[in-house]
């Protein structure tokens with residue numbers, strides 16, 4: 001990232017994401033609900049020689065800024081995690097969560113506690129600017145008037161953006177049948193690699209193993225779905241190469257659209273010149289942490305509180 005944006009902004013982006021993990025944890029502690037939030041280590045391993053260089057450079061810069069990191073060599077990696085790679089970066093600050101459980105419970109909580117109104121299956125088709133705010137139109141012909149609008153339409157937000165800021169790609173994932181606890185590696189760590197297309201691996205609370213990645217550079221859903229069988233087979237092979245002794249049997253597989261940006265960072269804040277229209281676009285592989293930052297940043301803006309993070313995530317951010 002420091003090749004694309006200023007080093008201090010890259011470090012601020014990393015620190016903001018790190019902080020948001022704790023903030024997410026606290027949101028659920030605050031409402032007394034556990035969406036299977038679990039602190040687990042993260043292991044980022046070198047897939048090849050190019051990956052070794054990347055890991056070394058990444059280690060250097062994280063050390064420089066005292067970001068949590070340990071460099072594991074081949075032996076330590078193999079002894080501790082049971083798979084082979086030249087080296088890896090480890091940190092103990094990462095976490096995993098059941099995102100569906102978390103989102104649905106949080107909405108339900110605020111329906112009851114805060115009077116939140118949710119209109120499901122209500123697609124907004126147009127947004128018109130009015131003198132006192134906005135008028136939104138829905139597919140059913142209803143009109144909604146509001147002072148402010150927050151666009152959090154994920155990868156479908158393009159039609160509400162003056163300019164395309166994200167690239168839409170396809171991604172694949174599968175989940176295994178539960179495996180015996182004895183097969184699960186050190187502290188159920190999150191595992192991912194340097195190569196692209198990459199794979200990532202995690203577990204759930206039933207000791208199922210989730211393997212994902214194998215991204216493709218297009219978004220066409222028909223083409224995407226037609227590749228699912230082939231992608232499952234590649235992901236299974238990659239997993240078995242890393243962990244040949246784990247009796248891995250795929251239970252379910254799926255694919256989806258994924259959005260990313262040139263600098264790997266999301267777009268959060270107002271479009272220059274449109275002060276009452278906010279965007280919470282958590283594009284990228286850290287979408288969950290980015291979404292937490294978006295919630296805080298937009299809340300601060302609405303309250304008139306200056307938030308330095310807009311320099312990193314806003315539409316006006318500086319590039320090198």
Ligand SMILES: Cc1cc2nc3c(=O)[nH]c(=O)nc-3n(C[C@H](O)[C@H](O)[C@H](O)COP(=O)(O)OP(=O)(O)OC[C@H]3O[C@@H](n4cnc5c(N)ncnc54)[C@H](O)[C@@H]3O)c2cc1C
Nearest residue numbers: 122123124152153154155156256257282285286287288289
């Ligand atoms: C396979 C996969 C794995 C991922 N893994 C991770 C991970 O490990 N960690 C991580 O942090 N992130 C991960 N992500 C990314 C993360 O899921 C997303 O960044 C996150 O869901 C984005 O949240 P969002 O609320 O911005 O958008 P979404 O979750 O896409 O929600 C947008 C919502 O807006 C609605 N909508 C769209 N258009 C309209 C409209 N016109 N009117 C009304 N409603 C509309 C949609 O129906 C949808 O409900 C992963 C994504 C994928 C696909």
